[in-house]
Amino acid sequence: RCLTSSVKPEIQSHLTLLETTYAKDDFTNVTDKIASHLGRNLHTKEHHPLSHVRQRIVNYFYKNFVNGRGNPTFSVYDALPPVVTVDQNFDSLLTPKDHPSRLKSDCYYLNRDYLLRAHMTAHQSELMRAGLNNFLMIGDVYRRDEIDRTHYPVFHQVDAVRLKTRDELFPKEQSLEIFEVGNNTQSTGTQQKQACHTLEAVKLMEHELKTTLAGLAKELFGETIEYRWIDTYFPFTQPSWELEVFHENNWLELLGCGIMRQPILTNSGIVDRIGWAFGIGLERVAMCLYKIPDIRLFWSKDTGFLNQFKVKYDEDVTYRQISQYPQCINDLSFWLPQDREFSSNDFYDLARNIGGDTIEQVVLVDEFTHPKLGKTSHCYRIIYRHMEKTLVQADVNVIHSEIAKVAASTLGVQIR
Numbered sequence: 001r002c003l004t005s006s007v008k009p010e011i012q013s014h015l016t017l018l019e020t021t022y023a024k025d026d027f028t029n030v031t032d033k034i035a036s037h038l039g040r041n042l043h044t045k046e047h048h049p050l051s052h053v054r055q056r057i058v059n060y061f062y063k064n065f066v067n068g069r070g071n072p073t074f075s076v077y078d079a080l081p082p083v084v085t086v087d088q089n090f091d092s093l094l095t096p097k098d099h100p101s102r103l104k105s106d107c108y109y110l111n112r113d114y115l116l117r118a119h120m121t122a123h124q125s126e127l128m129r130a131g132l133n134n135f136l137m138i139g140d141v142y143r144r145d146e147i148d149r150t151h152y153p154v155f156h157q158v159d160a161v162r163l164k165t166r167d168e169l170f171p172k173e174q175s176l177e178i179f180e181v182g183n184n185t186q187s188t189g190t191q192q193k194q195a196c197h198t199l200e201a202v203k204l205m206e207h208e209l210k211t212t213l214a215g216l217a218k219e220l221f222g223e224t225i226e227y228r229w230i231d232t233y234f235p236f237t238q239p240s241w242e243l244e245v246f247h248e249n250n251w252l253e254l255l256g257c258g259i260m261r262q263p264i265l266t267n268s269g270i271v272d273r274i275g276w277a278f279g280i281g282l283e284r285v286a287m288c289l290y291k292i293p294d295i296r297l298f299w300s301k302d303t304g305f306l307n308q309f310k311v312k313y314d315e316d317v318t319y320r321q322i323s324q325y326p327q328c329i330n331d332l333s334f335w336l337p338q339d340r341e342f343s344s345n346d347f348y349d350l351a352r353n354i355g356g357d358t359i360e361q362v363v364l365v366d367e368f369t370h371p372k373l374g375k376t377s378h379c380y381r382i383i384y385r386h387m388e389k390t391l392v393q394a395d396v397n398v399i400h401s402e403i404a405k406v407a408a409s410t411l412g413v414q415i416r
């Protein structure tokens with residue numbers, strides 16, 4: 001269609017996210033840039049550092065909580081859609097109507113009714129209503145925030161809920177209860193406990209919660225990690241704490257947690273249980289574990305970053321700075337020698353010897369054996385990238401042919 005000067009820019013009255021259309025209003029503030037992060041699902045991408053951290057946390061729960069038949073007690077929800085209602089994100093969690101966390105300046109609203117979830121806690125009520133008692137919720141969360149090395153408007157959280165009945169909490173003591181007589185859910189209680197709970201129940205829940213989370217910190221950062229508990233406030237838990245760990249000379253806030261406010265359970269139809277909950281951010285943990293210097297790197301599609309994490313989820317990796325210059329990618333295919341041994345490592349050393357600092361990665365991308373000739377072929381992708389300068393294809397061609405020539409003469413391979 002032909003554009004003429006009389007065409008006015010169209011003000012769109014609707015926006016579409018994840019195949020659903022929402023009417024815009026005076027609250028709409030989601031930008032295209034933010035919307036482009038939906039569906040990336042870094043937490044479930046194989047070998048992504050955030051996926052490794054997620055797996056470490058999930059496995060800790062699988063290992064430490066098993067039922068009588070030896071099965072994991074916690075179930076995992078990692079595909080809950082990030083568009084939620086104001087009710088899910090705030091009201092169902094008893095967030096006061098005038099609480100600053102609801103402000104347009106802090107959240108990405110689609111309109112007055114829908115927003116991109118600001119925390120995974122937004123899904124607590126719906127999963128409890130579905131009948132779950134022990135579950136983990138994992139996903140991307142969205143917040144308008146300052147911009148620096150450690151803050152990005154999209155990050156990832158693992159949230160957990162654990163609900164217990166009186167019999168589960170006090171299996172041996174028939175005289176102990178979890179609720180005070182009169183079950184007063186109207187009065188809010190004290191910093192120490194909600195009015196409706198007995199002190200015994202709260203103390204036992206607090207003990208299990210803190211032991212579990214201190215154990216998680218040790219699982220992630222090692223047995224000797226120093227940690228401390230800080231009293232805090234969340235609208236949805238009482239009492240509430242933050243867990244901080246001492247890492248590289250700084251106290252780092254790892255997670256928030258607490259005893260769930262009882263009306264959240266009652267509103268979900270649960271009248272006979274007490275619960276604890278927590279929420280932990282994945283980026284901070286991954287940045288510490290792998291020494292990743294900038295939070296934006298998690299969104300990188302650069303294989304110089306991603307391929308450093310092609311390891312088992314619990315292996316130690318220290319991130320090495322990648323070059324800011326562009327990659328030059330060349331493949332090399334050859335038949336393996338039939339009269340002697342060949343190992344990929346011999347080729348990696350050879351490439352490294354010849355290419356030196358111009359080579360970022362060498363990856364075996366294809367391997368097949370000819371059905372009739374019985375010969376095996378390997379294809380290696382050599383990714384050239386210098387730390388200090390842009391490589392042009394002509395320079396790379398010289399190095400690449402030298403690698404091919406020396407491989408043929410010293411490893412006995414036959415270039416294809």
Ligand code: FA5
Binds near residue numbers: 119237284
């Ligand atoms: C929450 O989001 C609560 N929903 C956590 C919670 C769940 C408390 C259940 C009680 C019960 P908070 O905003 O503090 O709390 O975030 C929780 C964790 O997410 C933080 O401890 C931190 O690890 C991580 N986090 C928060 N903001 C950021 C950010 N801008 N960048 C990276 N990680 C963040």
Ligand code: MG
Binds near residue numbers: 253256
């Ligand atoms: Mg916090």
